[in-house]
Amino acid sequence: MLKIGLTGGIGSGKTTVSNLFTKLDNNKNKVAIVDTDIIARQIVEVDKPAYKEIIKIFGKGILNKDASINRKILRNIIFNSPELKQQLEDITHPRIQAEVNRKISKLKAQYCIIVIPLLFETKSDYAIDRILVVDCDTTTQIKRTTLRDQTTAQDVENIIKVQQSREYRLKQADDIINNNNDLEQLKQQVQQLHSFYLKLAKEYKP
Numbered sequence: 001m002l003k004i005g006l007t008g009g010i011g012s013g014k015t016t017v018s019n020l021f022t023k024l025d026n027n028k029n030k031v032a033i034v035d036t037d038i039i040a041r042q043i044v045e046v047d048k049p050a051y052k053e054i055i056k057i058f059g060k061g062i063l064n065k066d067a068s069i070n071r072k073i074l075r076n077i078i079f080n081s082p083e084l085k086q087q088l089e090d091i092t093h094p095r096i097q098a099e100v101n102r103k104i105s106k107l108k109a110q111y112c113i114i115v116i117p118l119l120f121e122t123k124s125d126y127a128i129d130r131i132l133v134v135d136c137d138t139t140t141q142i143k144r145t146t147l148r149d150q151t152t153a154q155d156v157e158n159i160i161k162v163q164q165s166r167e168y169r170l171k172q173a174d175d176i177i178n179n180n181n182d183l184e185q186l187k188q189q190v191q192q193l194h195s196f197y198l199k200l201a202k203e204y205k206p
């Protein structure tokens with residue numbers, strides 16, 4: 001199956017775009033979305049194997065009252081320690097990848113979009129055929145993210161700093177969605193790409 005890796009910086013519009021792909025397809029099930037962010041949350045749910053391994057390394061101080069992992073605390077810890085970041089990724093990435101492959105093997109769609117927010121930031125080995133980058137300028141990125149998350153511009157800027165540069169991402173892209181404008185223009189680009197991907201899917205030889 002044709003596999004498109006969808007990525008982009010924080011708040012660039014990845015979720016919005018992946019939702020549009022599903023909606024524009026009109027439930028014809030030609031495109032399927034596999035979101036690695038959702039999978040990353042599922043594999044660390046209470047008492048899952050990854051959950052237990054994470055607690056062994058990071059201790060119970062990273063837990064919420066309901067015993068779930070406090071992602072913000074964990075993020076802050078690894079933000080300051082490349083070694084711990086690596087250890088966390090060693091626990092989570094193979095499991096995320098295995099779950100992505102398991103999901104893909106069951107799909108009946110003509111092509112799928114794998115949402116991989118940190119495609120360029122972390123070592124990963126997804127067998128994707130094309131890279132689709134959702135792009136908007138940094139000011140828009142900060143404005144939309146602060147509005148969505150009730151966070152400060154400084155916080156968003158700090159995350160942007162540790163992510164790959166916009167230039168690098170755009171250089172790696174096979175396809176680019178420009179998300180500087182309104183949702184109508186976003187929809188049009190998604191529609192065009194959907195038609196293009198369906199055409200590629202027909203010609204696809206694994």
Ligand code: ATP
Nearest residue numbers: 009010011012013014015016144148181182183186
């Ligand atoms: P993250 O990297 O943080 O997961 P993301 O790349 O998935 O973010 P979205 O959540 O899709 O980004 O978009 C960020 C915010 O911007 C959301 O509140 C979304 O509704 C809004 N947004 C996205 N695209 C547009 C647009 N074209 N016009 C107006 N608002 C938009």
